[in-house]
Amino acid sequence: MSMSNLVRSGANILMPFILVFGFYIVVHGHLSPGGGFQGGAVIATAIVLLMVAYSCDEVCTSLSKNILKNSETLGLLLFIGTALFALTAGLAFFGNWILDTGPLFATPVAFGINPGNLNTGGIVPVLNIAVGIEVLGAMGLLILAMLGGMKGDGDAE
Amino acid sequence: MIRYLLTFICAFCTYLVLTAGSGEIGLWSAFEIGAGVIIALVVAAASTKWFCPSTDYRMANPLRWILLGIYICIPFFLEIIRANIDVAIRIITGNINPGIVKVNPGLKTGFGQLIFASSVTLTPGTLTLEANEKTGAFYIHMLSVPQDMVKKKTVDAADIFSYFKIHEWVRRIAE
Amino acid sequence: MKNILQAGILAVCAVAFLVAGLGLSFGTPAYTDMDDYMLLHGQEETGSNNIVSGVVFDYRGFDTLGEATVLFTVVLGAGLVFRRLGKKEDEYEYE
Amino acid sequence: MIDIWALVLGLLLLFVVGAMIRLWLGPTSADRAVALDAVNTITVCAIIVFGVAFNETVFVDVAIVYALLSFVGTLWLARYIGGDL
Amino acid sequence: MIELAIHILLVTGLVISACMVWYMDDLISAAIAFGAFSFLLSLEFLVLQAPDVAIAEAGIGAGLTTAIFVIAIRGTDKKGGDASD
């Protein structure tokens, strides 16, 4: 037993927009307020929206738990890997090794108050994306684990 | 395949609206467009199963979206204003006569039922309480039930709106 | 009677808090050397327009690494706690 | 112009405090959920007004986040109140 | 003057909702009051010119915290609660 079909249709329509908005916050983390943690939480809320509109089993059949687990692991690995790679460039741990060097995320930043260019920032956007992926997996798994545990507990219904 | 393409287009347009005014290509810079394409691909891969659950491409027709815009701007907005004046008078005077009635507008698709329920909730003194998916019947809580509606088993959908035939508009948009 | 007493204590606390809060001036920290440095040089050194993001991910990268590890540990712990309730005994989710 | 928006913001916050009375009084949980819904709609309005008063697009982004995400919280509450969680 | 009034109203709402979280006997009502607290806290962060923290509070407080609280309340209430009968 779950929500009515109107709520289901609404959740279906709303879900990609919440996802796009979360990715927008993550990718623009170095230009506008927001960042990895906030955007990841917004994306995780899209998954939580599916869990409230459908039952837990319906979500689990189509959205595998392995995807969330792998995304969490991948985010943390990307985070540490980016930080460690600075050592090979002769910088300190967490040194900004992409700044002003390559084609991606490496345009010199314009000083002063300006709306900004997406292609700046060095490792800051990369770390943003890594943290975003990690938080998305972590929050989704947390609520999925709590829902699953509660469902097994209440066998009486 | 077409389902993924539709979700991709919706996500990409939303991203473009969010990042307007960032560069020279139209209003966008090249990197914004590239990031938008990647993000829209990810979103399409993740949410096509819910955004386009069936192979029913009725809503992909842009004419229906233009009709939806016209519907929101003219009949829906006027009904909202009239309903709010009505509810405001009832708040001030406290003269209410509530009840739950049954309406069957005969809408079959989920999107049509969604638009009709939202319209009913936001317009004239009514609130959708329950919807039956198979028969398309709505159970509506009315702030003030007229005398002739108390007797009828199923109320005609044209009676609960005042100026426009909302269910006809919704049928034209969604079915 | 007890409820009225509780509500009275609440009201007194709220009034006291408000009266104390009226004297404060928000947004003027006492020592500003560190944030002056970050506001002046942060955009140049980290390359990000959002200074908060630059501080969190560049100046204070270690802190963020710790936060990410804490979140990972939290999910690990929650999974371990709730695993036995919902799943069969032979099915291990988090290892 | 900023004075007008500040006045509007003050009135909206007054309404929030008014809706909070129902949050305190409400006899059932459903009444409190209704009051919470009113509070979040008024808060979204206040954030938009605040963004216009300081001419910051970013504040309006916070309003979009709220408008989209408070729906999820309300749905959880409704699912608990309806007793089918 | 009007900014002072805004601050006072916001802090009043925060204090009222925080007291409500402590005061309510019903757990779901306390969760609802915490939702209102979260909304007002985000608005307070915006007034203090910290949109980063405001977005974080919005993203966490609007959807996820309510979900976790509701699931926890429902999960610890083994008898089914008074809401389902």
Place this chain on the structure above:
Amino acid sequence: MALDILVVICIGIGLLAIGLGVVGILRFPDVYTRLHAETKMTTLGAIFICLAVILTEGGVYLATKDVGHIILMLHTLLALAALGFTNALSAHAIGRAAYRSGIRPELSVVDRLKEVKSDD
């Protein structure tokens, strides 16, 4: 000048609607009637306040030709669309949940939903 008057009128209507909504949720007797007041009145108030914001930003854009104001307008429109869409659905969800939890509309003159439930 005419634009300023229009903006003030829109703000006035919006504030009046939201204030009446708050009075309504304080004054009406049960959950369903309170839902009526809350949903309709606050949504109309939000619509008119957003309209005032859009008119203001449009006027500033025509005066200064700065694209940032157009962006603020677009974001306000998105927020308004999200608000209207989610308000109607959450009102429906709360009402349905309240009916299922056993709160009956006491004052009602007719209740077709109860007849359906008794048939099942």
